[in-house]
Amino acid sequence: MAEFLNTYLNAFSKLKRATKNGIKAPHKPILLLAIIKSIELGEIKNNKIYITPELVARFKDYWKWLVRESFFSPNFSLPFFHLTNDYTRNRLDRFWHLQTYFGKEILLTSSHSIRSFSQLQESVQYGYFDDRLFSLLSNHDSRQIVSRFLLEHYFSGQKLYDNRSDLFESVTKQILHDSPVEYLHVIERADEEEVFIRSGVFKKVVPRIYDYTCCISGLRIVSGYDIQMVDACHIIPFANSHNDTISNGISLCPNLHRAFDRGLVSIDCYYRVLVAENFVESSHENGIKAYQGKRIILPDEESYRPAVENLDWHRVNIFKSKAQH
Template identity: 40%
Template sequence: MSENALTYYLYAFTHLKFDKSKGDAPHKPVLLISILQAFERKLIADSQIYITPELTDLFKTNWNLLVTTNHTLGFALPFYHLKNERGGWWELVPKPGCEIWLQNAGSMKTFGNLNAAVAYAEIDQNLTILLKDEQSRTVLKQALLETYFPGQVFTNPGFPNNHLNDLKREMLEESPAEYIAKLKSLKTRLDPETYQIEVYSRDSIFRREIVRLYDDMCCITGARVSAPYSFSMVDACHIVPFYKTFNNHPANGIALCPNLHRAFDKGAISIDDDYCVIVSTTFVESENSAYNLKMLAGTQIHLPKDEQFLPDLKAFAWHREHTYKG
């Protein structure tokens, strides 16, 4: 990469646009430092910057290490407003149907809205090349620290991430009662944005574990599409809805392709005590369709290899009684 490109981005990173109402806001520098670390740890490998639990956790950790002013932690606004930097080196790619939503900056103030509307951020290819290079990353990170956090001692957060490991342990080991008690406690202690990020991280870990346990495969059809964690053709489906019992253990989940996920949630299908699909007769279908739900009746679902994560038959019984339209 040419010296001109590095010089350009050194200037861009050290002359970021800020809301001056509370002095130079630290949000954008903290986000950029977190992205540099994500490249260093191979969490990001190309020009597409996805919102992931690893990135949000790096952001929170760096915020706590670096920010000494009275600013409130916020991931959504810097991720959104980097698109306004000179040179257009950060562009937001909306999720389908959210194009107009992204045009309204006011709607992007919360993490939940950002995550719902944004597929990923796309960075300039020249910047991508710089961020893949260790020496360039070091120079850019040092410039950010010296410009926005002068005199502060900065230590890279540990890796692998202890917080995300703790969340996974809680999901596997804690009872639903303990889990909901912790969530209620967090909601009273954390600001709304940090709480939204915490809930998002927990949901993402549940989804990743279910997809991993079922080997990226729909447990009914056997359809599998392997892809990076930012994209998958299967969903993690709670058997008993999370809001009912706050049970995030993998035994309360199965992996389904999106159309069957909706059919399961709406009660068009369920699973019996032999782990076989049952199909409701109350739904009208096109008899000529090659994807008729009735064709799935009696299909035995694919199960995780690890027996401790087999879907809970009591949860399926609850689903048949309260959701299934038999």
């Protein structure tokens, strides 16, 4: 095990990095540190490193804490892709690999770089390490050795804040407390990686505010597994509003989420359920129509409740009411 550890430490000391104005890019060691911390926290449980809001946010937090002066931007997609160019003993011994979606090809720029974050998401299902390396990183002692080595070798004298997630916490506060106008000013300046993070925070915050309960059916399932049984639903779709604030979100189980998005269900200004009439379901007793007129479950904090103007927009623009036919 010690021999393998030394092999990987040697490889990590020679990461290929772009140079600009005499400064080497910090992306790869920061990504490795972020992945290692995610393994330590149990966010990564097996050798499939998915592109998650948590991992991207941790990468950006680490960048903010470790990079003092740089001519580079904290672009997550670059190291996630280009780490495939690093190896241990020779070019055949790469320690980082990408699993693409079936039939998908990674399109590159003329400089052989990944085109964009969205292109990375569309093409790459997950990244993975050599089995030996992942085994080392799954062990507490060797994981600490690798983490300290990366920190000291590339960011000597700098410090990581283990129990902080500045970006996640900042976005959470904005979702809970910003007005839609204030939030729009922020989102207009956000790049696609930050929009991805914000979407992930929205999906976590809204169910938590509703106590992981579907606000229409009352379904609440809390599992010891990392499984969420209710969805965060935008009242006005994000594509129309760019609004992730809590007043534009409700918590719904998947079938009612789809019904709401497709206009079979809406909510009136008194928070009562409206159900479209022009569809047939097999069991009315346990079906969607049974919720007609029911008052939805609301958060105790009044400022977290759905904005009436957002519900109005949904009824006018999405709901398939009888008046539209």
